Amino acid sequence: MGSQVNSSQTTYQSIPYHIGIIMDGNGRWAQQRGLPRLAGHQAGVDNIKRILEESVRVGIKVLTIYAFSTENWQRPPDEVRGLMRLLGLTIQRQLNQLNRNGVRILHSGRMEGINEHLQKQIRRAVEVTRDNDRITLNVAFNYGGRAEILDATRRIIQDGIDPDDLTEELFSQYLYLDLPDPDMIIRTGGEWRLSNFLIWQAAYAEYYTTPTYWPDFDEAELHKALVEYSRRERRFGRVPNP
Numbered sequence: 001m002g003s004q005v006n007s008s009q010t011t012y013q014s015i016p017y018h019i020g021i022i023m024d025g026n027g028r029w030a031q032q033r034g035l036p037r038l039a040g041h042q043a044g045v046d047n048i049k050r051i052l053e054e055s056v057r058v059g060i061k062v063l064t065i066y067a068f069s070t071e072n073w074q075r076p077p078d079e080v081r082g083l084m085r086l087l088g089l090t091i092q093r094q095l096n097q098l099n100r101n102g103v104r105i106l107h108s109g110r111m112e113g114i115n116e117h118l119q120k121q122i123r124r125a126v127e128v129t130r131d132n133d134r135i136t137l138n139v140a141f142n143y144g145g146r147a148e149i150l151d152a153t154r155r156i157i158q159d160g161i162d163p164d165d166l167t168e169e170l171f172s173q174y175l176y177l178d179l180p181d182p183d184m185i186i187r188t189g190g191e192w193r194l195s196n197f198l199i200w201q202a203a204y205a206e207y208y209t210t211p212t213y214w215p216d217f218d219e220a221e222l223h224k225a226l227v228e229y230s231r232r233e234r235r236f237g238r239v240p241n242p
Helices: 026-032 037-058 070-074 077-100 116-128 145-158 168-172 219-231
Strands: 018-022 062-069 103-108 135-143 184-187 206-209
Touching: 026 037, 037 062, 037 077, 037 135, 037 219, 062 070, 062 077, 070 077, 077 103, 077 116, 103 116, 135 145, 184 219, 206 219
Parallel strands: 018 062, 018 184, 062 135, 103 135, 184 206
Antiparallel strands: none
């Protein structure tokens, strides 16, 4: 889906247009250093800028980050409140710079459960950056793949869509956002699970996992993932090329 891209480290025959990242390992990163878990989440937030900038440099056009899942509400209340506060502070501190740098911000997920002030901040970030086109940063916050499918199904029923008219393309239009499906899903922290992330959209995405915790996932780690992606033959269920 991309063209040949030159970098200081390697040359890729193809670059994924859309990458999704499951940013795992923040808590373990902090624990290894004797720090509170929220310090790990702060380090994880700080790392987003580094990967976003490198993504722009190599030609990735959409970056979806898994920031807070529908299941994360089950974490200790202090950690949940800290994560909410962290998102609000990040928007407050970085929105203007992201906008100047041509980043379009989108939000995937439910607004229910998020406090009203943070909802306003999220909507403002989306509105302020809506015309930017350098890269799209889609923040999956209060997001769950099953919840997204359920919400889409409810809207389809509400709209009275005839079951015989329902196609994959039509169903996709009822998902949270109209974005190209991810070409690649990266999971940091060493686990081998999708954890309810983009489970409709990632049906044919190339999956890549690394033991590196998210705060340590730097430019070199991203390039390792891109090298692996370049080696893959994406067949989408078809017979391999002879």
